Amino acid sequence: NAGVMQNPRHLVRRRGQEARLRCSPMKGHSHVYWYRQLPEEGLKFMVYLQKENIIDESGMPKERFSAEFPKEGPSILRIQQVVRGDSAAYFCASSRTRTGRDADTQYFGPGTRLTVL
């Protein structure tokens, strides 16, 4: 059973360009979460999605950032008009359910390290 997959692992963009980060959840998982991690800091929640629905985007900046999890294909975190402050590691996690004993257990991908020049 493959784990959570993210690509690309490293992404370099110039200021003003768009960054697209992809996440394929574990097989059988329909809940996806995106987090941002700055150097020497913990993970900050950005958005929680289920298939075709954004459940909670309270941690995501209202401008330039968007996320989707289509019926088919991976979840996408999109950052438009990137700025240097967007440079960070972006992690995706998935979970099987949000109820019951395993409700809160999330499995993480290896992350995408975004560098904005």
Add this chain to the structure above:
Amino acid sequence: TQLLEQSPQFLSIQEGENLTVYCNSSSVFSSLQWYRQEPGEGPVLLVTVVTGGEVKKLKRLTFQFGDARKDSSLHITAAQPGDTGLYLCAGLPYNNNDMRFGAGTRLTVKP
């Protein structure tokens, strides 16, 4: 301010020593997870604790969930260099959709 406070922030010890790291909050959690993260990688789940007072053992690692489900500890016996990494606790507060992470304890075990 962090919802989950982890201490210590940094810990450097010699191989063979024991250590305990703490994860504290004023909030109650339905469950709490511990992860270990190595440089350049994503966090890897170590354990989930669900029941207040629960103790789980994973080889030399012992995890405890506080009776009131507000705090947790991780104890490592006879630490080895392979235990080096960033240890993160995380939990989902009641009536909240987003998992909250502590800032982590960065452990270095010297041979």
